Amino acid sequence: MPKKLISVTVNGKVQEKAVEPRTLLIHFLREELNLTGAHIGCETSHCGACTVDIDGRSVKSCTHLAVQCDGSQVLTVEGLANKGVLHAVQEGFYQEHGLQCGFCTPGMLMRAYRFLQENPNPTEAEIRMGMSGNLCRCTGYQNIVKAVQYAARKLQASATATA
Numbered sequence: 001m002p003k004k005l006i007s008v009t010v011n012g013k014v015q016e017k018a019v020e021p022r023t024l025l026i027h028f029l030r031e032e033l034n035l036t037g038a039h040i041g042c043e044t045s046h047c048g049a050c051t052v053d054i055d056g057r058s059v060k061s062c063t064h065l066a067v068q069c070d071g072s073q074v075l076t077v078e079g080l081a082n083k084g085v086l087h088a089v090q091e092g093f094y095q096e097h098g099l100q101c102g103f104c105t106p107g108m109l110m111r112a113y114r115f116l117q118e119n120p121n122p123t124e125a126e127i128r129m130g131m132s133g134n135l136c137r138c139t140g141y142q143n144i145v146k147a148v149q150y151a152a153r154k155l156q157a158s159a160t161a162t163a
């Protein structure tokens, strides 16, 4: 198949690239742009280690083609920090020990980033359900729940401060 030229904004930077139609977005990000934070943990769309934010939604990039992202806005874990200051979800996972091996973490963070915009004041049950597309083999999830709660509190505090 001939390559198709796409223009996709990744972490605020426009990327114009020729891609094969079959190229999965996860491979485009990791191999073409060297954004290797997003990981691959399965071939059946379960683990969510590949989760990125596309046009305001959490998407598993292993089940999305790069060519579909023409004209899209994509955010990856490398784009979460602002001028070196950690985003609230990054700070929450750090403070609450929400990671061990770190393999699931980029996907967890990208999901938490969007989930807390979908539901800024979630209950524990809502957090567990809202993060259910992301598997972790290390933490048992308990500290991830606390990490998301930490981030929710921090985001609400800064929203109040700027209101």
Ligand code: FES
Binding pocket: 039, 040, 041, 042, 043, 044, 045, 046, 047, 048, 049, 050, 051, 060, 061, 062, 063
């Ligand atoms: S790599 Fe497992 S869901 Fe994408």
Ligand code: FES
Binding pocket: 098, 099, 100, 101, 102, 103, 104, 105, 135, 136, 137, 138, 139
């Ligand atoms: S921290 Fe190891 S898989 Fe989640």
